[in-house]
Each structure stands twice: as C-alpha cells, then as structure tokens.
Amino acid sequence: MTRRHIVAPAALVVLALTLVASPAVHAQRQYVGVLVAPFAGPDPLARKAATILHLQTWQTLIAAREVNARKLSFRRAIAQWTETTPPRSHAEALALLPGTESQMTLWGQAQPFGKGIVVQAYLSVGESAAAASQALWTVEARELPAGERRISVGLPATLFEFAPIVLREDVIPLLNTPVGMPIYKDRAFKEQIGELAGHFEAKEHAPNAAYVVSNGAEGWVRLPGLSANRTEVTDFAGGLIRIFRQDWAGAIELFERVTRSKTAPVSIRISSYQLMAAASHLLHVQVGTPSRSLEYAEAAEALNPYLRETVKSKCMALLAAGRSAATMDRLAATVRRSAYLFPKGDPWLERVRRVIGP
Numbered sequence: 001m002t003r004r005h006i007v008a009p010a011a012l013v014v015l016a017l018t019l020v021a022s023p024a025v026h027a028q029r030q031y032v033g034v035l036v037a038p039f040a041g042p043d044p045l046a047r048k049a050a051t052i053l054h055l056q057t058w059q060t061l062i063a064a065r066e067v068n069a070r071k072l073s074f075r076r077a078i079a080q081w082t083e084t085t086p087p088r089s090h091a092e093a094l095a096l097l098p099g100t101e102s103q104m105t106l107w108g109q110a111q112p113f114g115k116g117i118v119v120q121a122y123l124s125v126g127e128s129a130a131a132a133s134q135a136l137w138t139v140e141a142r143e144l145p146a147g148e149r150r151i152s153v154g155l156p157a158t159l160f161e162f163a164p165i166v167l168r169e170d171v172i173p174l175l176n177t178p179v180g181m182p183i184y185k186d187r188a189f190k191e192q193i194g195e196l197a198g199h200f201e202a203k204e205h206a207p208n209a210a211y212v213v214s215n216g217a218e219g220w221v222r223l224p225g226l227s228a229n230r231t232e233v234t235d236f237a238g239g240l241i242r243i244f245r246q247d248w249a250g251a252i253e254l255f256e257r258v259t260r261s262k263t264a265p266v267s268i269r270i271s272s273y274q275l276m277a278a279a280s281h282l283l284h285v286q287v288g289t290p291s292r293s294l295e296y297a298e299a300a301e302a303l304n305p306y307l308r309e310t311v312k313s314k315c316m317a318l319l320a321a322g323r324s325a326a327t328m329d330r331l332a333a334t335v336r337r338s339a340y341l342f343p344k345g346d347p348w349l350e351r352v353r354r355v356i357g358p
Contacts, residue, residue: 032244033078034237035102037093039119040086041110048172049110049117054081055178055223056230057106059205060238060254077241078102081177090159093124103129103244106237115169121233123160129244130158136243137278139319141355151351153278153316156271156309163265165231170224183212183219193217232257232264236272243275248283252276259299266303273300274313281320293317311338315352332356 036054039046058079080102086109087093093105108121134154141149183194187209194217204211210221239254255272258264264272277296284291294317300310311334318331335352342349 031076031078031101032241033080033102033104034123034241035096035100035105036079036081037096037105037107038081038083038086039108039110040088042112045112045117045172046086046110047177049119049167050081051177052167052171053106053119053121053231053234054079056234057237057241059223059230060234061241077245083177090122090124093122094126097126102126104237104240106233113166117167117172118164119167119233120164121162123162123233123237123240125155125158125160125240127158130155133244137281137316139316141319141351143355143357144351148351151316151319151348151355153309153312156274156313157267160236160268160271161265162233162236162268163263165233165263167231168229171229181221183214183217183221185219187220189220189222193219196221230257232261232268235261236264236268239272239275243279246282246286248279248286249289251279252283255279270300270303270307270310273297273303274309277313277317281317291320293320305338306341308338308341311341312348319352319355328356 034057036050036057039050041049061077061079078101080100082096082100084096087096087105087107093107096105097103104123104125106121106123108119110117110119112118135150135152136154138150138152141151179196181196182192183196185191185193187206194215196212197215203213208222208224210223212219212221235254235257239251239258242248242251242254255276258272259269259276261269273296277293277300280291280296281293283289284293294314297310297313297317301314304310314334315331318327318334321327331352335349335356339349
C-alpha cells in the first residue's frame with residue numbers, strides 16, 4: 001500500500017512549525033520525531049483519535065525552547081502521520097519507520113465510549129534510535145583503566161504501553177486528518193478564508209487555536225480543547241522527542257507532567273523519572289544548573305525497587321554525584337541490596353563494583 005507521510009518540523013530559528021506532505025524517502029534523517037499511525041478500530045472514530053494525538057504531540061514541539069537566554073540549539077523536531085493499515089503489534093509499528101524522518105511510532109486501538117473515544121496507545125522506539133541511545137547517560141569512572149571508564153545507561157524500554165485514556169467529545173475533530181481543516185480570518189472563527197492543504201506552517205499557538213499559513217491563506221485554525229486536555233500519551237511522546245533533541249530542560253518539563261498524572265501507569269511514571277534523572281544530569285553538564293538526578297532516580301526506585309533499570313538509574317546518579325565517603329557508602333549499599341536482580345557476572349554491575357573497590 002502506498003504511504004502518505006505528513007511531516008511537521010519545528011523550526012529552530014523561529015517559533016514556527018511546518019507541515020509538509022511528501023511521498024519522498026529521505027536518504028538521511030534531519031529531524032527527531034514521532035510517526036502517528038492510524039489507530040485500529042471503527043472508522044471514522046479511530047482515525048479521529050489518531051488525529052487528536054497527532055495534533056497534541058505537534059503542539060509540544062513548538063513549546064521547546066528554540067530561543068533562549070543560553071542560546072542553546074536543538075535538533076529539529078517533527079510529528080508525522082501515515083495513511084496505511086493500522087499496526088497491530090510492536091513489530092508492525094516499527095516496520096512503518098523506514099523511509100520516514102521519525103524514530104518512534106505512536107499507535108494503538110480506539111473504540112467509541114459514550115460521546116467520546118477510549119484509546120489504548122503504545123509508543124514503539126525504532127531499533128536504530130534505541131541503539132544510538134545506549135549511551136544516553138554516561139559517567140566517566142577514572143578509577144578504571146582507560147577504555148573501560150565509561151559507564152552508561154540507555155532508554156528504559158523500547159515499547160511503552162499506556163493506560164486506556166478517554167478523549168472527550170469536545171476535542172474530537174470534524175475531519176479525519178488535519179488536511180482540510182478550515183482557516184478563518186480571525187479568532188471569531190466566522191469568516192472562512194481557506195483550508196489546510198498538504199503544506200502548512202504554524203506561526204503562533206494560542207489556547208484552542210493556531211495561526212497558520214497554508215496554500216496562500218493566512219489565518220486561524222480552531223483546535224478546541226487540545227491544549228487543556230493533553231494526556232500523558234502525548235506528553236511522554238513529546239518528552240522523548242526532546243530527549244532525542246537533547247533539550248533536557250524541555251524533556252523534564254513534559255515528563256514532570258506525566259509523573260503528576262493520576263491515570264499514567266506505574267511503568268510509565270517510572271520511565272519518566274528515569275529519563276528525568278538522565279536529563280537532569282545532562283542539563284547540569286550542559287548549562288551548570290543543579291542536578292536533581294538522585295532525587296528523580298530515587299522516585300523511580302520508590303515506585304518499584306525490584307527493577308534492574310531503577311537500580312541502574314540510582315547507581316548512575318550516585319556515580320555522577322562524586323566520590324565522597326557518604327556517596328560511595330550509599331552506592332555500595334545499593335549494589336549489595338540489589339545485585340541479585342542482575343545475571344551472574346553482569347558486565348555493567350561488575351564495572352560499578354570495581355569503582356566501589358574492595
């Protein structure tokens with residue numbers, strides 16, 4: 001089946017987003033982004049659900065700080081969608097990524113629920129992106145021989161499963177995709193002057209609306225309730241995009257929203273805390289702000305101390321905190337208490353043990 005990809009890159013120099021319809025296969029990825037696939041379920045509700053999550057994720061891209069006092073620059077970000085058969089598994093979701101600019105696929109199922117839509121969503125991270133992120137957070141252990149000093153952790157998972165969410169009636173769009181949405185002269189939304197075509201650019205976001213340019217028309221598009229009703233699904237996806245963009249402060253901002261969600265499953269909250277721990281250390285390295293890595297790592301540990309990844313995150317935070325006697329004692333206690341979670345002779349754990357010493 002022929003795919004049609006709608007690309008939404010966030011420009012770095014100006015506060016703008018551009019959506020481009022293009023069937024071309026890109027030889028080299030220039031962006032960081034997510035591909036939103038059609039959701040399985042009865043149409044048109046299933047496609048409307050995917051459109052809502054696409055637009056809400058799109059809104060998180062412009063929130064990244066392209067202009068900032070520290071003059072930081074981040075990789076360009078996109079949100080794409082594809083018109084193809086809805087994926088039914090992690091493998092099928094990953095199979096959609098080749099030929100796109102995205103590193104992950106947002107997919108799932110949708111069913112009517114009263115006047116709204118209940119959605120079961122998943123986020124699948126591509127193999128190349130996961131491999132490139134194996135050293136997302138690295139600490140240099142000078143106690144070890146040269147060539148063995150780098151102790152690293154990567155993403156906490158490559159498949160993230162969210163709890164079912166309900167999309168309310170007031171955010172359900174009239175159209176199945178953004179293309180064709182009316183453009184109005186002003187925010188009274190009475191005089192239509194055009195509609196979104198295959199290419200459109202958002203110059204400004206406001207509550208429930210965006211100021212866009214598309215196909216010669218320049219005006220406002222209604223996005224009712226999208227900003228006020230963002231879910232942990234789109235906040236997590238947006239946060240992961242910011243991780244890949246190395247926008248550490250922006251990632252922490254979105255993941256904090258996820259950790260405060262009353263509906264986010266424990267596994268998603270744990271992953272959010274782990275990614276915040278890494279981002280906080282990397283932000284400290286980037287601009288010198290105080291690191292909260294240990295605080296975030298311990299929050300993940302408190303939710304489930306019996307996960308190998310939460311132990312790794314806490315050990316990384318302690319290694320990054322320095323070599324004071326108190327810190328090394330805490331590191332040694334963490335290793336003693338949790339070593340049974342690792343395979344015998346695990347190379348990562350053995351390297352940490354060598355840092356602790358006899």
